[in-house]
Amino acid sequence: MGKIYEIVIGLEVHVELATKTKIFCGCSTEFGGAPNSHTCPVCTGMPGSLPVLNRQVLEYAIAVGLATNCEITRYAKFDRKNYFYPDNPQNYQISQLYLPICRNGHVEIETNAGKKLIGIHEIHMEEDAGKLVHDDWEDCTLVDYNRSGVPLIEIVSEPDMRSAEEVITYLENLRMLISYLGASDCKLQEGSMRADVNLSVREAGSEKYGTRTEMKNLNSFKAITHAIEGERERQIERLEEGKTIIQETRRWDDNKEASFAMRSKEDAQDYRYFPDPDLAPIQVSEKMMDAIRVKQPEFRPEKMARYQQEYDIPTYDIEIITGSKHMADIFEETVAACGQPKKVSNWLMVETMRLLKEHEMDPEDIHFSPVHLAKLIQMIDEKKINGSVGKEVFEQIFEHDVDPEKYVEEKGLLTVNDTGALKKVIEEIVQKNPQSVEDYRSGKEKAIGFLVGQTMKAMQGKADPAQINQILKELL
């Protein structure tokens, strides 16, 4: 009774790289084609076919390695991992064991407990497998090789994490780094980022690691958090009962909120790894390293610090905007075009976020031109249109990337700045609404609002409410 336990967690994170073609052939990586429509002799393991490395895969892997402070292996190799399964057309997966492309890195995380470095043991490149589809009607299993050969990197951390919070923060940082690089969209739900959790418990203060289990099938941060809590309790319970932990792979069932043993270490296969003789060793030249270094973007922490200095916008806004490199790029380009960071930030924080939610889109999906938003902001500043017309126009910019100047002109939405014409309309409104005029004059300030509204209606929105207000006051 009363023992204090500590959890020790290491992660194996698979990230699907955003290349147009597969890792060892020219087939498209696009999602959702008809079964086996994105295949060729190479990715279906036809006799005599040979793999050729997609250079972009190597560049992305190195870029991720640099972003995670890894040493880049200048002489790397691919190895074959041999196992029989129908989704694996060659019955070996081309991966890296002996000389992975990146080693000995780290990612900094910050939680309530402060800052901490999480070690990266290695990052290696490998190919994804196909997909088995069971046909209940015919009672047979079919294989779709569209995913076969889609490039992956596996990021293996050191067992440096001690809580679910650290795990989630680490994953969020990884996701941010990788999406800033454009190397992957890192969507857990869609499987472009997958995390396996290696977890053990030990008494606090103990130097020795406990026996670990590996949990698979975790496809949301929520599932990861629950799985960690559940596995922690399960292991502690066993230890308290005097039982030992079995080294095994467990599958998390999100519906049952529990994990189930898949296979133990005793069933572990001998993968008979050996260097793939079909692929020449990878020689990473200094020139290639330089080219990749030059292309490394400004990552989120530096970007946030710079925004704090350069722009007078709230920290909260900075967090949201830099949460997506794409959004941050749009922000910076728009500011460059109109010079009003606060207003740009507002359009992104309020209207853009609202529309994204409404259309069930991610910030990455924003496709309007920054210059169009900049023009819109200027037009409002110059009172060419009023705020509510502005919102209407922005919806068009967001959806169809229209040029606001042209759109406003075509639709006749320009604010009427002809004071004479406006005055004439206001006079009519005043005449038609003697009661409101009476009310105002007898001290009911609110009544003027009604008159402004009526004027706006008559003007079909194409007026500046402040200007109407002023003219009304003069008239009355």
Added chain:
Amino acid sequence: MDILSCTAVQLAAGIKAKEITAVEAMQAVLHQIEQKEKTYHCYVTIEPERALKEAAEVQRRIEAGELTGPLAGVPAAVKDNMCTKNMLTTCSSRILGNFVPAYSAEAVKNLEKAGAVVIGKTNMDEFAMGSTTETSAFGPTCNPVDPEHVPGGSSGGSAAAVALGECVVALGSDTGGSIRQPASYCGVVGLKPTYGTVSRYGLIAYGSSLDQIGPLSKDVADAAAVLEAITSHDEKDSTSLDRKNTDFTSALTVGVRGMKIGIPRDYFGEGLDQEVKEAVLNAAKVLKEAGAEIEEFDLGMVEYAIPAYYTIATAEASSNLERFDGIKYGYRTKEFEGLHNMYKKTRSEGFGAEVKRRIMLGSFVLSSGYYDAYYLKALRTKAMIKKAFNEAFEKYDLILGPVAPTTAPKLGSSLSDPLKMYLGDIYTISVNLAGLPGISVPCGKDSQGLPIGLQLIADCFQEKKMIQAAYSFEQIYVGDSFSSKKAGCGKENR
């Protein structure tokens, strides 16, 4: 014009000179196949209709001046481990007994681009594993000189077909001697190029780091012409090299004066048949008399070549052959319970004994705990063998030796003792381990009339030197070989 005794170069010249057409040449070869095939069984697949149609098309292109090379209109055969689009490709194995590829191997494409017409696919040891063509699931090929003997292997079908006139030239593949040894046993020329010279794309892999495609032909000139045609830098093969100066036919000149040729003493020790030894040393004498400097030396590492080879080749093979599982193509067992039972039964029934032996050996040497002791050690041995050759080539332009310790053994005498069969590869295997080019040229016959081959080995990329020496020997040497029979072929005579 006696078509069957013509070399490819002579035949193509005859077609160009309108003495004969590509279709007539093909008909003559098909007729010869009809006469001989029952006895010798060189082919797994023969497609006469396709061959004749293709020959007619090639003839049209020759007449239109589109095809002018030394292989235009020449009937050719392809070893059955190279993919041929829409043509059965079995590797002489039951497991690929029904496999029809959707694409052609790069080497086959290049051969066809040069105007050669593919007749069919030649018999071989199953998945190129063997030295006699007896491990073929479709029955052995017989030696063209004496059908009671083996033709060698694994490219035995290609070598025998060339010798019998069942084709004019053929492609083979050489992982540990599979082109040179059958060439030697059948009395034809066989050339294994530097690793990376000919694309392996479409070659069904046995030992990927050792496999190389090359020609089997009636003489050295044809071998040079075929090699020139099939050499290419192929981006689909990561091990393919971008070579310069691949005009191998330009090396077809007589002259070995000043060439330094080393004879490794290690190649003439115990186990070498006396008649083979005499024939090979006589060949050295011929070259010496022609002006070459001949010197004996100790190559070293020879006894380690066989264990290193059988470790590396079988390790790679165990992985390469995993894809044959009954799921996607090829043979699948009829009745099974569940996936693993299907795998086991399919592979048990689909592979022959020698293939299974090598898969097991290869799986063993790669297994956890043994990898360092066997596979890694074999790779280190390979590097040391390469070093031994590098040192030799600092002194010599070429290395000369026998191709095999004996002439062709009798059918049925080899498989019972696989270790003895493996030892027969001793002179050819290290060439593959070191990635070097090697050629086998006929240099005599034993008392039973069985052919003996002379092996010349060059440093990487030095095929031209090797071709020049082999061509010189062929022109000077007077023996019972194809080159001496050439007089019967047309008016042309180089």
